[in-house]
Amino acid sequence: MKIAVLSGKGGTGKTFITVNLAxxxxxxxxxxxxxxxxxxxxxxxxxxxxxxxxxxxxxxxxTKCDGCRKCVDFCKFNALAYIYNRLIIFExxxxxxxxxxxxxxxxxxxxxxxxxxxxxxxxxxxxxxxxGFLNIGEETGIPVIEKLLKKxxxxxxxxxxxxxxxGSACSVMECVKTADYCILVTEPTIFGVHNxxxxxxLVKVFNKNMGVVVNKCIEEFNPVEKFCKINELKILxxxxxxxxxxxxxxxxxxxxxxxxxxxxxxxxxxDLVLKEINNETITYT
Amino acid sequence: MIIAIPVVEKTMESSVNPSFGRxxxxxxxxxxxxxxxxxxxxxxxxxxxxxxxxxxxxxVDHNVTDIIAxxxxxxxxxxxRAANIRAYQSIAGTTNENIEAFLSDKLxxxxxxxxxxxx
Ligand code: SF4
Ligand code: SF4
Numbered sequence: 001m002k003i004a005v006l007s008g009k010g011g012t013g014k015t016f017i018t019v020n021l022a023x024x025x026x027x028x029x030x031x032x033x034x035x036x037x038x039x040x041x042x043x044x045x046x047x048x049x050x051x052x053x054x055x056x057x058x059x060x061x062x063t064k065c066d067g068c069r070k071c072v073d074f075c076k077f078n079a080l081a082y083i084y085n086r087l088i089i090f091e092x093x094x095x096x097x098x099x100x101x102x103x104x105x106x107x108x109x110x111x112x113x114x115x116x117x118x119x120x121x122x123x124x125x126x127x128x129x130x131x132g133f134l135n136i137g138e139e140t141g142i143p144v145i146e147k148l149l150k151k152x153x154x155x156x157x158x159x160x161x162x163x164x165x166x167g168s169a170c171s172v173m174e175c176v177k178t179a180d181y182c183i184l185v186t187e188p189t190i191f192g193v194h195n196x197x198x199x200x201x202l203v204k205v206f207n208k209n210m211g212v213v214v215n216k217c218i219e220e221f222n223p224v225e226k227f228c229k230i231n232e233l234k235i236l237x238x239x240x241x242x243x244x245x246x247x248x249x250x251x252x253x254x255x256x257x258x259x260x261x262x263x264x265x266x267x268x269x270x271d272l273v274l275k276e277i278n279n280e281t282i283t284y285t
Numbered sequence: 286m287i288i289a290i291p292v293v294e295k296t297m298e299s300s301v302n303p304s305f306g307r308x309x310x311x312x313x314x315x316x317x318x319x320x321x322x323x324x325x326x327x328x329x330x331x332x333x334x335x336x337x338x339x340x341x342x343x344x345v346d347h348n349v350t351d352i353i354a355x356x357x358x359x360x361x362x363x364x365x366r367a368a369n370i371r372a373y374q375s376i377a378g379t380t381n382e383n384i385e386a387f388l389s390d391k392l393x394x395x396x397x398x399x400x401x402x403x404x
Binding site for chain 1: 329332333334335336338339341342345360363364367368
């Protein structure tokens with residue numbers, strides 16, 4: 001069972017929620033926020049193993065190339081240019097589709113591996129912690145996310161929590177696609193509603209079941225409630241703003257391990273999520 | 286010598302387009318023949334990214350020797366450089382005024398700027 005945790009922008013507490021849920025029970029935590037993975041800072045996993053992530057990039061053999069430009073015209077990402085009898089390859093623009101080396105009539109193009117990041121995994125408490133790291137300047141983190149998701153495919157009976165990248169780009173879709181249930185984390189403000197709307201529409205496209213967690217609530221008008229009512233979205237939990245909690249997070253500690261109150265709150269959230277998932281499975285069968 | 290300028294409309298009075306790779310048209314000015322022509326840049330400006338590279342390639346293929354633009358991404362500049370095309374910083378005003386400033390040697394070299402477009 002895979003549960004994806006999403007939010008329309010960074011800083012809403014997406015990682016906080018995911019880390020605490022994953023700590024409560026024996027589970028797998030996957031940090032797909034590969035541009036800024038910080039789940040591992042909370043878990044501080046041990047017995048780390050790692051693998052590099054590579055993509056295929058074309059290399060030209062200028063002695064074979066006759067300048068026909070078929071590759072330049074083919075590349076829809078415009079990663080290739082042919083100037084003064086020389087092919088220029090823009091590696092950061094290339095999306096590794098493999099097309100150019102396939103169509104080159106002179107077999108002047110071959111492929112080489114280029115490292116774009118790493119995946120690392122280890123254990124802490126009862127949780128298996130997987131994190132992806134994308135090198136700075138790389139165009140897309142999708143190959144890193146794909147590798148992470150492939151690595152955790154073997155966990156069939158465990159609960160797998162996926163900490164998604166913020167926003168609603170293609171990389172988020174990769175995560176949502178594999179999920180059985182989605183938790184949307186937001187803040188109780190107009191901006192929060194705007195960002196929630198973005199991820200809500202994305203999850204809807206994939207026809208996944210979802211629920212909302214409103215984080216950092218204060219006793220005031222909460223526009224998220226109206227939005228959820230109109231769209232028949234269930235609010236699973238409202239977590240109140242709490243300085244004590246902010247302090248625990250700032251030390252990169254895990255709230256459910258330090259505070260009885262938060263253990264209770266997250267247990268309740270966890271039970272609600274499970275109930276939602278089970279309800280859905282019952283209505284489907 | 287052929288100068289290329291990204292333009293908003295196909296007139297000499299047009300303002301210079303703030304975008305290089307996404308500009309729909311380029312004005313080409315042949316200095317020797319004193320001839321103006323316009324280039325459609327649809328294939329590049331509507332592409333999935335790498336628009337600056339594509340645009341630079343098209344300009345190279347039209348034997349352009351100099352460009353005048355307000356800004357230009359790093360990758361596009363690399364293509365221009367490989368083709369020995371010089372890039373100049375445009376000034377406020379019409380295309381015409383920019384060409385005159387160019388001919389009287391008043392334009393500065395264009396500085397490298399990181400590409401704005403990310404996919
Ligand atoms: S398709 Fe092959 S031969 Fe043609 S320009 Fe590209 S690399 Fe050269
Ligand atoms: S592999 Fe695909 S994206 Fe990369 S340069 Fe070749 S055609 Fe373009």
